[in-house]
Structures are given as structure tokens and as C-alpha cells.
Amino acid sequence: MTRPARALIDLDALGHNLRRVRQVAPSPRIIAIVKAEAYGHGLARAAGALDEADAFGVASVEEGTRLRDAGCRKPILLLEGFFSPDELEPISRLGLDVVLHHRLQLEWLEAASVPEPVRVWVKVDTGMHRLGFPPGEVADAWGRLGRSPNVAGPVRAMTHLACADDRDDPCTQEQVARFAKTLEGIRAETSIANSAGILAWPQTHGDWVRPGIMLYGVSPFLEGNGVDEGLQPVMTLSTRLIAVNRCHAGDAVGYGATWRCPEAMSIGVAAAGYGDGYPRHLPNGTPVLVNGRRVPLVGRVSMDMITLDLRTQPDARTGDPVVLWGPDLPVEEIARRAGTIAYELLCGVTSRVPKEFASQAEAGQRAKIARTGS
Ligand SMILES: *Cc1c(COP(=O)(O)O)cnc(C)c1O
Numbered sequence: 384m385t386r387p388a389r390a391l392i393d394l395d396a397l398g399h400n401l402r403r404v405r406q407v408a409p410s411p412r413i414i415a416i417v418k419a420e421a422y423g424h425g426l427a428r429a430a431g432a433l434d435e436a437d438a439f440g441v442a443s444v445e446e447g448t449r450l451r452d453a454g455c456r457k458p459i460l461l462l463e464g465f466f467s468p469d470e471l472e473p474i475s476r477l478g479l480d481v482v483l484h485h486r487l488q489l490e491w492l493e494a495a496s497v498p499e500p501v502r503v504w505v506k507v508d509t510g511m512h513r514l515g516f517p518p519g520e521v522a523d524a525w526g527r528l529g530r531s532p533n534v535a536g537p538v539r540a541m542t543h544l545a546c547a548d549d550r551d552d553p554c555t556q557e558q559v560a561r562f563a564k565t566l567e568g569i570r571a572e573t574s575i576a577n578s579a580g581i582l583a584w585p586q587t588h589g590d591w592v593r594p595g596i597m598l599y600g601v602s603p604f605l606e607g608n609g610v611d612e613g614l615q616p617v618m619t620l621s622t623r624l625i626a627v628n629r630c631h632a633g634d635a636v637g638y639g640a641t642w643r644c645p646e647a648m649s650i651g652v653a654a655a656g657y658g659d660g661y662p663r664h665l666p667n668g669t670p671v672l673v674n675g676r677r678v679p680l681v682g683r684v685s686m687d688m689i690t691l692d693l694r695t696q697p698d699a700r701t702g703d704p705v706v707l708w709g710p711d712l713p714v715e716e717i718a719r720r721a722g723t724i725a726y727e728l729l730c731g732v733t734s735r736v737p738k739e740f741a742s743q744a745e746a747g748q749r750a751k752i753a754r755t756g757s
Contacts, residue, residue, distance in 0.1 A: 387623040388655045390732050391709075392424050394432035394742035396615035400598045401433050403613050408581050408588045412437035414460055414574065416595035418446065423660075423729040424599060424617060425738050427453040432742070433598065438480075440593055444470050447479045460504065463514065464488050471495040471533075482506050482541065484514040489524055493531050500535035503528055504574070507565050509558040511545035518565040525569055540571045544587065547579035548603050555584050579603040582612055601714060601725045608713040618729060619709030620661070620736070624673065624701050626652040627693065636690050637682025642667055649693035650681070653705040658686040660732040661707055662721040669720045672706035673699050 404413055415436035421429030430439055430450055438458035441447050447459045464481040465471055468491040474481060475497035483489060484506040492501070505524060508515030516524055521540075528534045542562045546552040562575060573589040578597035580587035583604070596602075600609040600616035609616055627649055630636070634644045644650070651673060657663040661684060669680040671689070673696055682690040693699050708714040708728070718725040 386654055387621075387625075388659050388736050389621050390423070390736050390738045391619040391621060392428065392738055392740045393615070393617050393619070394428065394740055395744050396600055396617045397424075397429060397432040397598060398435070398744065399615045400600055400617070401435055401594075404581060404592065404594045404597065406613075408576070408585075408592050411574075411576075411588050411590055411592045414438040414440045414458075414591055414593045415598055416440040416462075416577075416593055417450075418442035418462060418595070419730045422595065422599050422726065423732045425740070426450065428738075428740050429598075430455055438591075440595075444473055444477075444479065447477060448473070451477050458502070465491070467491075468495060471497050471501070475499045475501050480504065482514075483524070483528075484508075484516065486516070486520070486524070489527060492533055493527065495533055497533050500533055502535045502539075504539045504541045507540060507542045507562055509542045509561040509565070510554065511543055511558075513543070513545075515542060518561060521565050522569070538571060539573070539591075540566055540569070541574040541591075544575065544577060544580050544584075547577060547584055547587070548605055550583045550604065555580070555587070559584075559586055577603065596726055599729060601729070608715045610713070616710045616713065618714070618732075620655070620659075620707040620714075620732060621709065622653050622655040622659075622705045622707070624651045624691075624699060624703045624705060625654045625688070627700055628652070635682075638685060639683055642682040642690075646694075649697065649699070651678070651691040651693045651696075651699055651703075651705075653689050653691060654687065655705070655707055656685045656687045656689055658733060659736050660728065661689065662723070662728070662731075665717070665721050669717065670712060672704075672709075672712050674703050675706075675711065677712070 413436045415433045417430050417439050418441050420426050440460045440462050460480045480502040482504045506515040528538050546554040574591035575589050576587040576592045578594045581592050600614045602609045630644045630650050632646045636642045655661050663684045667681050670677040679692045681692045708717045714725040718728050
């Protein structure tokens with residue numbers, strides 16, 4: 384047996400979650416956000432399972448290239464545009480769309496010599512103060528883009544929400560109003576909503592929505608889980624017990640001896656640690672599934688291993704399955720224990736963890752092809 388840590392990716396759940404986006408936001412077109420290796424789920428396979436989307440959103444030309452190489456013919460949007468003028472040639476050649484968020488990018492685009500004009504989304508800073516043209520500069524940029532031969536088709540407008548994950552924060556409504564005011568007198572297709580906007584703020588739906596985290600079955604909100612939003616978790620991070628040890632009362636477990644056995648008991652050792660992306664600062668008591676039942680993490684997370692209190696599972700033995708997060712143990716819950724968000728845990732699964740992809744739908748399709756030859 385090889386090292387048992389695995390990320391199992393449920394491709395059918397991706398399809399379900401995309402349909403959930405359409406259900407919640409029936410009219411806008413969907414830009415499925417697959418940056419950062421599809422939030423750790425594997426870029427090409429995830430995009431393949433999301434092929435009902437109208438477009439894809441990525442963070443780099445390299446990601447766009449990989450999607451094109453995988454056969455993706457849909458529009459692909461570079462969410463931060465280009466980082467230097469020399470990227471414009473491959474962008475044009477690959478037919479990638481760009482977000483333009485800064486005056487300097489506008490100058491680079493105007494000065495470039497590109498094989499084909501490039502589709503542009505102007506990003507407006509409506510209050511997040513991260514990327515985007517200040518509202519006062521938008522009209523001028525819009526005019527210049529309209530005159531540039533390097534720009535394909537009608538320019539589109541977008542902005543990004545800073546606080547949509549909090550259903551009570553008035554900031555979202557203010558951003559929507561500032562966006563509308565900035566675009567007075569400009570006719571353009573618009574995009575505002577991330578997952579939280581899609582689920583909680585219908586006034587942000589616009590012409591295009593940009594779901595990321597919800598496609599992976601995870602809630603974007605401060606509280607609750609994806610299941611509460613009608614989503615299906617996509618990733619199961621799993622491993623196995625590689626040792627079960629009998630310890631005495633008072634025995635210390637793990638680096639720094641941060642936990643001691645209160646009584647004679649079994650300690651399970653599972654093959655997963657911070658080298659796989661399971662956070663080192665997860666505290667004692669964090670739930671882990673052994674044979675599908677919760678047991679507490681005890682002692683420090685090591686690079687390659689964790690230690691578990693098996694008092695409620697006296698029959699657990701080496702080789703038994705262990706789940707760190709998945710449909711029966713929400714990644715949102717583990718993220719809250721770690722003082723972070725599920726986005727970070729999913730993106731943080733390291734490259735040494737093999738991904739296994741499962742799809743009932745694809746398996747059925749393959750069986751049909753085998754049977755009928757078509
Ligand atoms: C990452 C990203 C999204 C997706 O956000 P989620 O919260 O994951 O839905 C949408 N728009 C932009 C510009 C992004 O960078």
C-alpha cells in the first residue's frame with residue numbers, strides 16, 4: 384500500500400452545485416471560478432465537470448493555457464488581467480478575456496500590437512479598495528477603450544463585493560449603489576456577484592455571476608455549511624490509521640508533549656499532517672472521522688501524521704479509514720476550529736496528496752459507450 388492520504392473529488396457534486404447556481408440566479412450567465420487549481424480540486428477535471436458554465440474565471444495566463452490545452456473553448460476570464468505587457472500576445476492568441484483594473488494596464492493595452500483584439504471587462508472599485516478604477520476614472524477609461532483597435536466587442540463592467548458574506552452588512556448595498564451610479568450613461572453588461580452575492584443578495588446578480596466557493600459545495604457565509612445552502616461538498620480529504628498504540632495514564636502524545644493521556648487508552652496514528660495541508664494549529668478536540676465516527680484530535684499535528692483519541696473506538700485498528708473533512712465532516716467546521724475559512728483549507732491541500740476523481744454520471748456514460756460503442 385502507498386501512503387494513504389487522498390483527496391477524493393466528487394465530480395457529480397460539482398455539476399449539482401452549478402445547477403444550484405442556476406436555480407438561485409436563473410437569468411445571469413455563469414463564470415465558474417476555477418482559479419487556484421479550482422480551489423484545490425484540480426483545474427482541468429473540475430472545469431470539465433463544470434462544462435455547463437458559460438465561461439471560466441482564472442488568475443493567470445498559465446491557468447488559461449491549461450484550460451485551452453484541455454480542450455476548453457468557452458470564454459476564459461483573467462480576473463486580474465495581465466501582469467506585464469508581454470502577456471498580451473499569448474492572451475490574444477489563446478482568446479482569453481481580461482479584467483482591466485488599473486490605468487497602467489490600459490496604457491499597455493493601447494500600446495500593444497496583438498494578433499487579435501482582446502475582450503475587456505473594466506473593474507470598478509466600489510469600496511473594497513483592492514483592485515479597480517476609482518469611479519471618477521471610469522468614464523475616461525471607457526472612452527479610451529472604445530477608441531482602441533486592440534479591444535474586441537463591447538466593453539463590460541464588473542466590481543467585487545467586500546462584505547457579502549455577512550448578510551447584515553450595509554456595505555454590499557452601498558457598493559451596488561456606487562456601481563450603478565458609476566455606470567450612469569454607460570450601456571454595458573455587468574457582473575458583481577461572487578457566491579455570497581448569488582446566495583444572499585439578488586440585487587447583485589446582474590448579467591453575469593461569478594461563483595467560486597459554492598461550486599465546491601462550501602458556504603461562503605460566516606456561519607452555517609454548504610448543505611444549508613442546498614450544496615453538496617465536493618472534496619473528501621481522507622487517509623488511514625497507520626498505528627494503534629496502547630498508552631498509559633499520564634503518557635504524553637506528540638511534539639511538545641502538549642497532551643497527556645488521562646487514563647490507559649488507545650491512541651490512533653493517521654497518515655496526514657501539515658505537509659498535506661491539514662493545519663498545524665488545529666487544537667486538541669478537533670473532530671476527525673475514524674470508521675465514519677467522530678473522535679478527537681489530540682496532541683500536535685505533525686508534518687506527516689496526527690494522533691487521535693480512540694477511547695470511543697476500542698476496536699479501531701491499523702488500516703481503518705480516516706476522514707479529515709468531507710460530506711460527513713464539513714470543511715467549514717474544521718476551518719472554524721483552525722481560525723480560518725474553508726477556502727484556505729481547500730486551496731492548501733498540498734501537491735503530494737493524490738487526487739482521485741469519481742463520477743457516477745461519467746461511469747454510466749463509459750458503461751454505455753462500452754455497451755453500445757457510441
Ligand atoms: C475568487 C473570485 C470570485 C469567487 O468568489 P467566491 O467567494 O469563491 O464565490 C469572484 N470574483 C472574483 C473577482 C474573484 O477573484
